[in-house]
Amino acid sequence: MQTETLPALLDSDDNVVVSAPTASGKTAVAEVAICKTLQEDGTALFLAPLRALTNEKEREWERFEELGYSVYVVTGERDLNPRRAERADVLVMTPEKADSATRKHDTARYSFVTDVDCCVIDEVHLLDSDRRGSVLEVTISRLRRLCDPRVVALSATMPNIDDVAEWLDATPETTFEFGEEYxxxxxxxxxxxxxHGENAFADKYRRLYRAMDLVEPHLNEEGQALVFVSSRQDTVQAAKKARDELTERDIPMGARGDYDFHNDAAELSNDTLRQSVLDGVAFHHAGLSREDKNRVEAWFREGKIQLLFSTSTLAWGVNLPARCVVIRDTKYHDPLEGEVDMSPLDVLQMLGRAGRPGYDDTGYAWVICDRSDADKYRRLLRDGKEIESRLAEDLESHLNAEIAMGTIDDLDDVLSWLETTFYHVRAKSAPEQYADSSNLREHASSTLRGLVDRGFVEMADDLTVAATGLGQLASKFYLRLDTARSFADLADESEDLSEDRILRTVAAAGAFDSVSARQDERDAVDAVLGGRAESLDPGPRKVYAILRSGMNGTVPSELQSDSWVIRQNALRLLAALRAFLDRFADARAANLARRVEARVDQGVSADAVGLTAIDGVGSGRAQTLAAAGITTPTDVLDSGVDGLVSAGLGSGVAERIVESARDLPRAVVEWGDFPDEIAQGQNSMHEITVKNLAGGARGGVRVTVNDVEMTATECYLGETTLPVGVFGGDAEKLTFAVEVSYPELPLEPVVDTRTVDVI
Known part of the structure; x- marks a missing residue:
C-alpha cells in the first residue's frame, strides 16, 4: 500500500486521499508527506482525531526532533505558547483546536495557522461523526481558503472515497482505494x-461471559484478545470479573513466576492494575497515568498480557492489534446524551484491530449485541459505512462563525463557502438523502435570513452582512445559537440577576438537553434542591443540582459519575455567559457570573471565593484561610506571611501567596469634601475619587443614592474621578454607595457608603 502511494506523495504536490483497512500502515503515508514538506522547508499540520492521540504523536515523533525539526502539540488556550507554535515544523492538533485556531487566525496569537504548507488528516472518515464531523469539515474548508495547503487525507475503508476526493480536489491519479486484500x-x-434481560447490570455480565466464550480458544493457544467496553469503570470491573472466570475455566495464563516482570509490575501506580497484570489480564483507558498506559501497551506487545479490556480510544490511536477482538458493548452512557449507540465508525475501527501482522494468519472479530440489532451490525460488516456530511445539522452555527470572522460578506459569499464543503459534494452525489439541500441558493438564503431574524447577523440595504455582537460572542464561545440567545436575554434582564438565575440559565442550555436522570439520581437531586427549580425538566434539574452542590464541594455520590463532564461543560458556558453580561449588561452582573464560575470550578464557599483569584490558592487553601477569618486578598496582605502561617499554611507557600495577592487590584474610595448634611431644597456637586492601590484590572464603578443608580462607568482602574450631586429632597437621609466590580475576577465588589442627613 505504501509503495503504491509513494509516487503521488513524492513526485507531485497534488492533494492525496488514501483509503485502506485499519492496521495497514497509513501512519507511514502520513510521515512520508510530512517529510517531503520538511525537506522543502515547509510547515506540516497533522490533525489527530482525539486529544489523547496528539500526545501519542508528540512522543512518537521525537524522531523528528532528533533530525533537528520541532514538533509542537497545540492544546488549550491557556497552555498555548505562540512562539513555539510559530517556530514549529510539525504542528499537531485535534479538529476542535484547529477550528478554534483558524477562527482566530487574524490575531497575533494564532497567526501561525496560516503558514501551514501541508495538512495531513488522520481518519478523515470522522467527517461522519455526529458531534465532530461538521467541525472537521468546516475547519478543512476554512484552512484551504486561508492558506491552501496540500491536503493528504487518510481513512479506513469507505465506499464513497470518490466524494471525499472530489471535495479535496484530489485527482484520480492521487486517490487510492485499497480493499481488504491489503x-x-x-x-x-x-x-x-x-x-437481553431486565437488568442492565446483569446484561453486562451476560455479554462478558459471551465474550469469554469467544476469546477462550485463542487464550488457550497463547493468543491475545482485546475486549472493548463502554466506559473506564467497565474496563476495571470487566478485568476483575474476567480474572475470576479464567480461574473457574482453568485457562493457564499469567506470569507470576517471572521475577523481573513481578518487579516491573510493582512500579504501576494503579493498585488494581498491579494485581491484574500478573494474571495476564489488564485494562487500558484515558484515565490511567501515562506511565501505566505505556507499560500496559508494551507488555501487551510482548505477550505478557494476553487479555486486555479497553475503551474505544485505543482503537483510534495506539497500534495494538490482537488475534481476537470482541466489542462487548455497542451502547454507552453519555452524561450529556444518555444511552446512545456506539458510532458505526467506532465499531469498524475497533474490529479492524484484529490480527497481528507477522504473528497471526487470521484476525477474529465479533460484535456482541441484542438480537434486535444483529441485522444492523451484519449489514455494517458486509457493506461498510458511506461517509456523510453532518454540516446540515449545525449549519446556522457554522455560517454564523464564518460571518463573524469576516470571510462572508453577502449571499454570494455564502454560496461560495458552501461550495467548498463536503456537504455540497454529498448533496450532489446523493440528492435523495439531502433533499432539503437540493436548491443550494434557497437553502443558503433561508439559513442566512434565520440568522438575521434572530439577531446574530445584520443585513444592509445592499444585502451585505455582518455579525452583531451576539453573533460574535456565539462564535467565539462555540455556543449553540439558542443558548446564545438565552444568554443575551438574561443580560437584558440583569437588574434582577441572581446566583440562582445564572445557574438555572446554564442548566437549561441546549448542551444539556439530552441529560437524563435515573430514579436514584432524582431522589438525590430533590435532597439537594428541595422545592427549587421544579419548572426545569429532570435532566436540566440534575445539572442544576450538580452545579449547586458542586459550588460547596458536596456533590452527592449518586450524581458523581456524570459530575465531571457536566461541570466542565458548565464552566465553558459560565465563561461565555460572563462575556455576554460584560458586553450587554454591566460589570457587576459579569462579576456575579465570574464568582459563580469560580465556585463551580473550585467547590469553595461564597465567603472564600475571592481568595481563588490569588495564584496558587485552590479550594483547600481557600477554606483553610477562610476558617481563620482570612477571606479576601486584602485580608491576605493585611495578615502577612506570619498570619497565613498561623492559619495553617507552610511558610514557603505563605510567601508565594502574599506575593501573588499583590498582583490583584485594591480599590479605595476617597470622598473628598463630601458633606454630612444638606438643607432641604439645596444641592451641591462633589467629586468622588476611586483609586487602585495595587495590581491593575478592569473595573466597573457605580454610584447609587438610596439604591437608585446615579452614574456608572467602566475603565481600567487607576484613578477615576466621578461627579456626584447631593440634592436635599423629601428623604430624611441620603445613603450614597460607591461600588467597584471586577468583571474578570472572582472578587467581591468593593462597596463604600456615606450618609447625608437632609435638614
Missing part, C-alpha cells in the same frame, strides 16, 4: 447475540 492479516468478522 490487510496484512485477513479478517474474520461476525455478530454474536445474547439474551
Amino acid at each position: 490487510r496484512p492479516v485477513p479478517l474474520n468478522a461476525d455478530v454474536k447475540t445474547y439474551s
Whole structure:
C-alpha cells in the first residue's frame, strides 16, 4: 500500500486521499508527506482525531526532533505558547483546536495557522461523526481558503472515497482505494447475540461471559484478545470479573513466576492494575497515568498480557492489534446524551484491530449485541459505512462563525463557502438523502435570513452582512445559537440577576438537553434542591443540582459519575455567559457570573471565593484561610506571611501567596469634601475619587443614592474621578454607595457608603 502511494506523495504536490483497512500502515503515508514538506522547508499540520492521540504523536515523533525539526502539540488556550507554535515544523492538533485556531487566525496569537504548507488528516472518515464531523469539515474548508495547503487525507475503508476526493480536489491519479486484500492479516468478522434481560447490570455480565466464550480458544493457544467496553469503570470491573472466570475455566495464563516482570509490575501506580497484570489480564483507558498506559501497551506487545479490556480510544490511536477482538458493548452512557449507540465508525475501527501482522494468519472479530440489532451490525460488516456530511445539522452555527470572522460578506459569499464543503459534494452525489439541500441558493438564503431574524447577523440595504455582537460572542464561545440567545436575554434582564438565575440559565442550555436522570439520581437531586427549580425538566434539574452542590464541594455520590463532564461543560458556558453580561449588561452582573464560575470550578464557599483569584490558592487553601477569618486578598496582605502561617499554611507557600495577592487590584474610595448634611431644597456637586492601590484590572464603578443608580462607568482602574450631586429632597437621609466590580475576577465588589442627613 505504501509503495503504491509513494509516487503521488513524492513526485507531485497534488492533494492525496488514501483509503485502506485499519492496521495497514497509513501512519507511514502520513510521515512520508510530512517529510517531503520538511525537506522543502515547509510547515506540516497533522490533525489527530482525539486529544489523547496528539500526545501519542508528540512522543512518537521525537524522531523528528532528533533530525533537528520541532514538533509542537497545540492544546488549550491557556497552555498555548505562540512562539513555539510559530517556530514549529510539525504542528499537531485535534479538529476542535484547529477550528478554534483558524477562527482566530487574524490575531497575533494564532497567526501561525496560516503558514501551514501541508495538512495531513488522520481518519478523515470522522467527517461522519455526529458531534465532530461538521467541525472537521468546516475547519478543512476554512484552512484551504486561508492558506491552501496540500491536503493528504487518510481513512479506513469507505465506499464513497470518490466524494471525499472530489471535495479535496484530489485527482484520480492521487486517490487510492485499497480493499481488504491489503490487510496484512485477513479478517474474520461476525455478530454474536445474547439474551437481553431486565437488568442492565446483569446484561453486562451476560455479554462478558459471551465474550469469554469467544476469546477462550485463542487464550488457550497463547493468543491475545482485546475486549472493548463502554466506559473506564467497565474496563476495571470487566478485568476483575474476567480474572475470576479464567480461574473457574482453568485457562493457564499469567506470569507470576517471572521475577523481573513481578518487579516491573510493582512500579504501576494503579493498585488494581498491579494485581491484574500478573494474571495476564489488564485494562487500558484515558484515565490511567501515562506511565501505566505505556507499560500496559508494551507488555501487551510482548505477550505478557494476553487479555486486555479497553475503551474505544485505543482503537483510534495506539497500534495494538490482537488475534481476537470482541466489542462487548455497542451502547454507552453519555452524561450529556444518555444511552446512545456506539458510532458505526467506532465499531469498524475497533474490529479492524484484529490480527497481528507477522504473528497471526487470521484476525477474529465479533460484535456482541441484542438480537434486535444483529441485522444492523451484519449489514455494517458486509457493506461498510458511506461517509456523510453532518454540516446540515449545525449549519446556522457554522455560517454564523464564518460571518463573524469576516470571510462572508453577502449571499454570494455564502454560496461560495458552501461550495467548498463536503456537504455540497454529498448533496450532489446523493440528492435523495439531502433533499432539503437540493436548491443550494434557497437553502443558503433561508439559513442566512434565520440568522438575521434572530439577531446574530445584520443585513444592509445592499444585502451585505455582518455579525452583531451576539453573533460574535456565539462564535467565539462555540455556543449553540439558542443558548446564545438565552444568554443575551438574561443580560437584558440583569437588574434582577441572581446566583440562582445564572445557574438555572446554564442548566437549561441546549448542551444539556439530552441529560437524563435515573430514579436514584432524582431522589438525590430533590435532597439537594428541595422545592427549587421544579419548572426545569429532570435532566436540566440534575445539572442544576450538580452545579449547586458542586459550588460547596458536596456533590452527592449518586450524581458523581456524570459530575465531571457536566461541570466542565458548565464552566465553558459560565465563561461565555460572563462575556455576554460584560458586553450587554454591566460589570457587576459579569462579576456575579465570574464568582459563580469560580465556585463551580473550585467547590469553595461564597465567603472564600475571592481568595481563588490569588495564584496558587485552590479550594483547600481557600477554606483553610477562610476558617481563620482570612477571606479576601486584602485580608491576605493585611495578615502577612506570619498570619497565613498561623492559619495553617507552610511558610514557603505563605510567601508565594502574599506575593501573588499583590498582583490583584485594591480599590479605595476617597470622598473628598463630601458633606454630612444638606438643607432641604439645596444641592451641591462633589467629586468622588476611586483609586487602585495595587495590581491593575478592569473595573466597573457605580454610584447609587438610596439604591437608585446615579452614574456608572467602566475603565481600567487607576484613578477615576466621578461627579456626584447631593440634592436635599423629601428623604430624611441620603445613603450614597460607591461600588467597584471586577468583571474578570472572582472578587467581591468593593462597596463604600456615606450618609447625608437632609435638614
